Amino acid sequence: MAAQSARGTNHAERVFAVTQAFIDHGGDPLGPGEISAATGLSDSAVHRILQSGVYTGIFVRISRGKYKLGAQAAELGFHALEDDHDLSGTEAKEILERLRLKTDGGLVFLYMKAPFGYGRQCYDMAVGDSDLVELGMTPREVLSVTRSLRTGASGRTILAYMSERVQRLVLDEPVPEEAGPGVYTDNDELLASLKEVRDQGYALGLQECMKGWNSCAAPILWQGSIQGAVLLLKPAYVMPEAPQAVIDATVDAAAQLSSLNGGWPAD
Structure with missing residues (x-):
């Protein structure tokens, strides 16, 4: 590298x-x-x-x-996230809310790399009136639980931009038991999906992180370094496949969050 x-x-x-x-x-x-x-x-x-x-x-x-x-x-x-890369302000929250409205009530989550290890942590969300019962999680659990980067569209999006060494370490991890039926269990297929994420600039998940929910995620990059991902979730029966409008809205939201700290993305 x-x-x-x-x-x-x-x-x-x-x-x-x-x-x-x-x-x-x-x-x-x-x-x-x-x-x-x-x-x-x-x-x-x-x-x-x-x-x-x-x-x-x-x-x-x-x-x-x-x-x-x-x-x-x-x-x-944590101070770096709060001070140098402030995504806790009104502007960032408004970006998430606009994505929710543009996607007709999709559930929007902002994930950042965990400060230690190889995981992701939910930093903020825009879920409207939802109490997240349909996800089987409370808001507190969503915000506090760090999830594997090999699971879900947001995890693969972050992993795609990390070093090859980190990718190998994550691929050595077992597939989380709570993952959905669409999770990548074959490491060769997972690696191929990471290249696809980098090539197209987003990831699509089909019941990957949890049963009954499809997703779209796009990376947040600061000065060319991956920091997190925006995740859009919708029920699989409502969104069997992500339409281009949903993909474009998710990528645009990630670009706006990236621009809060200096540009999207570095070539």
């Missing part, structure tokens, strides 16, 4: 890029040179970030010049 250049000049963005390098390598210990290659940051910038991060608990220094993530890294991830 080619190194991605950390083009952001904000210090928080550079710290987040270093943190992301550890996440992309499965949390394994890394040396400054490896981090520099993964982020595009200079050796001196990486060294300064690591030294200050050790002091604050974001990183931990171990033997032979290697570092790993510290306990404070999780808090940093």
Whole structure:
């Protein structure tokens, strides 16, 4: 995998890029040179970030010049979402609500990468008057449960833009028992679907995440780096296949959310 250049000049963005390098390598210990290659940051910038991060608990220094993530890294991830990439404001909420209305009452969810591991976490939603009983989940459960990236249109959308190493790790995970009948169980087919997601810029799910519900998802990318996905759900009997209008509306909503932090998407 080619190194991605950390083009952001904000210090928080550079710290987040270093943190992301550890996440992309499965949390394994890394040396400054490896981090520099993964982020595009200079050796001196990486060294300064690591030294200050050790002091604050974001990183931990171990033997032979290697570092790993510290306990404070999780808090940093949440602050990065809230401060540098603010999707909790009115504008983001309005984007989700407009998607719900454009799709005649579809259920809309905003998923972000989990701060640790390889999963996704629901960050916000626009579900109208629905109490989510038809999904078999309460709003609290939806917001707090981290789901596998190998399951569902939003999971595959996020996974499609992650490193090959992360993809292999996720494919080694078992298929979640609660997955729907349309879930990809064959890893070769799942990998092929990830390429298709990257080629077309969205994913379609047919009863993939749960029985009786079809979906469409599109990626949220900031400076070319995947951060999350917008998911549109409708009952399978209402939407046996996603019409082009639903696909276009979902992709457009993801593009608007991406543009809140600098552009959609980097070529």
